[in-house]
Amino acid sequence: MDNKTNKYIAAQYKLYDVTDGKSELVEETTDNRPFDFISGLGITIPAFEEAVVNLNKGDNFEIELKPEEAYGPHVDERILDLDKNIFCIEGKFDTEHIKVGAIVPLQNADGNRFNGVVLEIGENTVKIDLNHPLAGRTLLFKGSISESRLATNEEVAQYISAINGEGEGCSGNCGHCGGHHHENGEGCCGGNGEDCNCSGHCH
Structure with missing residues (x-):
């Protein structure tokens, strides 16, 4: 495909962890909320985009992706103990959002954004896993294409605007359905966790 051609693609699928x-069923789209994206913008997993x-x-x-084709290996160095002060709002620890299992948005001193999964809350620190939740997993997508056509200039502009606005006002669910960019802020603070000396919690 011409790299200058952007396609609007919508898909219905079930995503399985087949490691x-x-x-194990990880997620599935619904009839009224398919996964949609525009090709060529780096929105989704390259191997998934290439296949569809x-x-x-x-x-x-039916697309099976090895860890190196999906979210890479699970890296122990991306598990960090962060000072609880990072997660304070007006001097108080954010107990509403910082819970074991929660996905929270973070940023480092350079302003790069990351998602982290809370593993443990200690007396003075919070243990955060910056690996993608599906890192180290072999994934299987089973589904069908519900729409595939050339994207309009307006659609491309809207998606680029959304990408550039990632992390702003990032208070929604920053989870990542299958690692794809979804609406409602999901995936909005995405990052691979590399070199993340996190210094702040983005709300």
Whole structure:
């Protein structure tokens, strides 16, 4: 496909974790909320985009991605103990949002944004895992294409605007359905966790 051509693609799928021969449903789209994106903007996993970009409306797909094709290996160095003061609002620890299992947006001194999963809350520190929740996992996407066409200039502009606005007012669910960029702020503070000496919690 011409790199200068952007396509609007919408897909319905079920995503399974098939690591080590298991088959665990991780997520699935709904009829009224398919996963949609515009190709060529770096919105979704490159291997996923490559597999679906030339499919047509109504085509089915079954795509298995190894960890190196999806979210990479799980890296122990991306598990950090952060000072609880980072998560304080007006001098008080943010107990409403900072809970074990919660996905929270963070930023480092350079202003780069990251998602972290809260593993443990101690007396003075919060243990955060900056690995993507599906890092180290072999993934299987099973689904079909519900729309595939050339994107309009307006659609491309809207998606670019949304990408450039990532992390601003990042108070929504910063989870990442299958690692894809979704609406309602999901994935808005995305990052791979590399070199994240986190110095702040973005609200």
